[in-house]
Structure formats: structure tokens, C-alpha cells
Amino acid sequence: MNIGEAARASGVSAKMIRYYEQTGLIPPADRTASGYRDYSGTDVHMLRFIRRARDLGFSVAEIDELLGLWRDRSRQSADVKRIALAHIEDLRRKIGEMEQMADTLQTLASCCSGDNRPDCPILADLESANDDADQEPKRRRGAIDNCLQ
Amino acid sequence: MNIGEAARASGVSAKMIRYYEQTGLIPPADRTASGYRDYSGTDVHMLRFIRRARDLGFSVAEIDELLGLWRDRSRQSADVKRIALAHIEDLRRKIGEMEQMADTLQTLASCCSGDNRPDCPILADLESANDDADQEPKRRRGAIDNCLQ
DNA sequence: TTGAGGCTTCCAACGATGGGAAGGTCAAGA
DNA sequence: TCTTGACCTTCCCATCGTTGGAAGCCTCAA
Incomplete structure (x- = not known):
């Protein structure tokens, strides 16, 4: 499955898939003879995991932790x-x-x-x-x- | 008043004052003979306006509009x-x-x-x-x- | 064979802010 | 007067997640 199909199947854009690979969130994808990235069902599964976590507002750093735990059967x-x-x-x-x-x-x-x-x-x-924009407990007075x- | 004093008086950091000038949100400051930026009470007033608007979550683009209206007596x-x-x-x-x-x-x-x-x-x-992360009205089923x- | 569309890498931008380096300036104290 | 420390200047880089584009290669179908 090439990156476009994986993107459609996971809901993560091709751009972002490459970015996640580049930053190490996901491992480098396999490559076809011509250099195209090649994704398996497991990969798409992982991408969906990421997509869902992003939808819930987790940062990429948090997702990195969650992915580690996800893969760790003795978590x-x-x-x-x-x-x-x-x-x-x-x-x-x-x-x-x-x-x-x-x-x-x-x-x-x-x-x-x-x-x-x-x-x-x-x-x-x-x-x-x-000036007291920091403390702010007492209400500001004004017009x-x-x-x- | 130099930029450090203006920063302390307005609550806007010197870095941000320069940035606002560079991006055109505020007009270029006057300069002393040696090239230091020189701020008046009016300038600090404007910087406080910006600071307060930022505290309320307005974007810089919105503040640009608000500043225009602020200066426009026939608004x-x-x-x-x-x-x-x-x-x-x-x-x-x-x-x-x-x-x-x-x-x-x-x-x-x-x-x-x-x-x-x-x-x-x-x-x-x-x-x-x-896949239906988009519609989402019907609750997701799961563990x-x-x-x- | 050609064309469309997908893939590759690389570079840049967004918005708002912070950090830092290299060098000039100011004010106070010795 | 000289030194010192705090301040200023510009310039570049990083953040975070995402998108866009350009240039060039690959694949598939007509």
C-alpha cells in the first residue's frame, strides 16, 4: 500500500506521515524497488492510533509515550x-x-x-x-x- | 524612554515590541542619536492596549483591526x-x-x-x-x- | 508514446514567542 | 579617565503541527 492509500485509510495526510517518520514518531517505512514507501495493515493501524490521539488533543510527545506503551505488552x-x-x-x-x-x-x-x-x-x-494584569483577582475598574x- | 523601560511599563517584552514594529502592527519607534528606540507615554499606552487585547486572546490580526478603530475617532x-x-x-x-x-x-x-x-x-x-471520526454524532463503540x- | 497523477526530497511558511551571539552605548564608581 | 556591568542594536535559530510548493522521478492506462 503506498502512502496515498495509507493516508486515506488512516485519516493522516501523506505530508504528516512523512513528517512523523522524519521526526521518529513512527519507524521508517519499507520501500518498494522504485523508492515508494510501502505500508502494511499494521502500519495503518498505528497511524489510526496516532490520528485518534491527535483528535483527543494529545501532543506528539505524548503520543510518542502512548505508542511506546501500546507496543509494550508488559505495560x-x-x-x-x-x-x-x-x-x-x-x-x-x-x-x-x-x-x-x-x-x-x-x-x-x-x-x-x-x-x-x-x-x-x-x-x-x-x-x-x-499593571496588575498578573494578579487579577480584584476586578479591573473601568468604563x-x-x-x- | 528606551525599550526596556517601555517593556516594563507596558507588560510587553522588548522582543515582542521589536516584533510588532517589524510586522507593522505598531509604527517604527523614534530613535535616539545612537540608534536606541525611544518611546513616549502615548507609545506605552498603545503597547498596554495590545497587551490587554492579547490577554483576552485576540490574535495580532484582530488587534491590528482594533488598533485602527481605536485610533479612528469616527469609528x-x-x-x-x-x-x-x-x-x-x-x-x-x-x-x-x-x-x-x-x-x-x-x-x-x-x-x-x-x-x-x-x-x-x-x-x-x-x-x-x-473511520467516522468526522461525523462522530453516533458514539464510538469499543472496549x-x-x-x- | 504520451499524459495524468502519484511519488520522492527539499525548502519555506504560518503565529507568537524565546534564546543567543556579536557588537555598540550608557551611566556609575574607582 | 578608565572600567565595568547593564543595556541596546541586528541577525539567526528554535519552537509546534501542519500545509504549500517546486523540481524531478515512477506508474498506469489510453
Whole structure:
């Protein structure tokens, strides 16, 4: 099976298959006499594994670990679970950050008339950015308060 | 004010200030006789604007638009609101995707004993990845079902 | 035989940021 | 005045995952 067929069968693009080979995530493929890469059913199986893991947001480094465990028949499920839980933690943290951003923006946008006048609490907030962007527990004060009262 | 002071005052690193200048997000800074960049209070104000917008997750391209509107006294708040709402939409979509990932992984992890045995529903799920990764509405079937019943 | 389409490698770009090297400048202290 | 350390300058490289393109070879069918 050449790279194009393997790509269609696995859902991983040919470009990415070559990249994964180049970076060592997957072993070098067999080659035909003319130099074409040649893939087996097992290879496609591995590529699907990678594709599914990418869909779940695992980094390539994490997938490298997971592939190692996948191939290791004497693995301990605790090792797999540890990687998964760490990734979940990472996802939840990022989700929290993005929700914070979205909520802040939603508040600002709901205070913006959104008409042809120039006055805009969103710009006013951006403009009044202050130094304590790091601590951030105490709410920022700004033009928005006029709307919220 | 040299670039280091401007960086400390704005919360934008000197590296990024140079980068923003190079890519045209901000105009070239004035220079002292010896070639050092020289920043005014207005410049720092603009850099804080950028910093705050970055903290809210706006891309540099979006910030470019926002800066244009910020400087345009005859702007319409509707234009600002449109950008903000589109960004909120983007954030909520990404949040949804990541929540989907986290929930799926959480389910898998909760079915994983996490001990020294090799059997692992997480790996089993990754391994059984099927072709309909795109549609995905109907739940994937796999080893996980044994646990969930 | 020719053409289409697939394969190969190599190079470059994206976005935002950080690191570092090589060399010039500034300000304070001896 | 000289030194020293901290700062500035430009330039190049790396990240991460992915995509694009160019130039050239291979394969299959008409």
C-alpha cells in the first residue's frame, strides 16, 4: 500500500506521515524497488492510533509515550492513565482560561451599543489596561462599571 | 524612554515590541542619536492596549483591526462589537471542542484501573479508532462499553 | 508514446514567542 | 579617565503541527 492509500485509510495526510517518520514518531517505512514507501495493515493501524490521539488533543510527545506503551505488552495501565489524567488537567486549565476571556468579553460586548456611534466600552477597557494584569483577582475598574450599575 | 523601560511599563517584552514594529502592527519607534528606540507615554499606552487585547486572546490580526478603530475617532462601535463577538464565538467553539476531548478522556480514564496490569481501556479506545471520526454524532463503540454497563 | 497523477526530497511558511551571539552605548564608581 | 556591568542594536535559530510548493522521478492506462 503506498502512502496515498495509507493516508486515506488512516485519516493522516501523506505530508504528516512523512513528517512523523522524519521526526521518529513512527519507524521508517519499507520501500518498494522504485523508492515508494510501502505500508502494511499494521502500519495503518498505528497511524489510526496516532490520528485518534491527535483528535483527543494529545501532543506528539505524548503520543510518542502512548505508542511506546501500546507496543509494550508488559505495560502498566497506571502509566497510560497518568498521561491521560495529565492531559485532562491541561485541557481543563486551558478551558478555564478561555472561559475567563470569553466571559470578560461577553460582559464588555453586552455593554456596547453596537451602533454607528464611536463610544465603545470594549475599546475603553482595552485602553485602560492597568499593571496588575498578573494578579487579577480584584476586578479591573473601568468604563464598564457605568453600564453594569 | 528606551525599550526596556517601555517593556516594563507596558507588560510587553522588548522582543515582542521589536516584533510588532517589524510586522507593522505598531509604527517604527523614534530613535535616539545612537540608534536606541525611544518611546513616549502615548507609545506605552498603545503597547498596554495590545497587551490587554492579547490577554483576552485576540490574535495580532484582530488587534491590528482594533488598533485602527481605536485610533479612528469616527469609528462605529458596531465594528468593534463585531470583532469582539466573532472572537467570543471562536473561543466558545474551541472551548466546546476541548470539553469534548476532556469528557471523552475522563470517561476512558475512569474505566482504567490504573494499576500494574497491562489492560487499559484508554489504549483500547485509541487502537479501535474508526473511520467516522468526522461525523462522530453516533458514539464510538469499543472496549469502553464493558465498563460503562 | 504520451499524459495524468502519484511519488520522492527539499525548502519555506504560518503565529507568537524565546534564546543567543556579536557588537555598540550608557551611566556609575574607582 | 578608565572600567565595568547593564543595556541596546541586528541577525539567526528554535519552537509546534501542519500545509504549500517546486523540481524531478515512477506508474498506469489510453
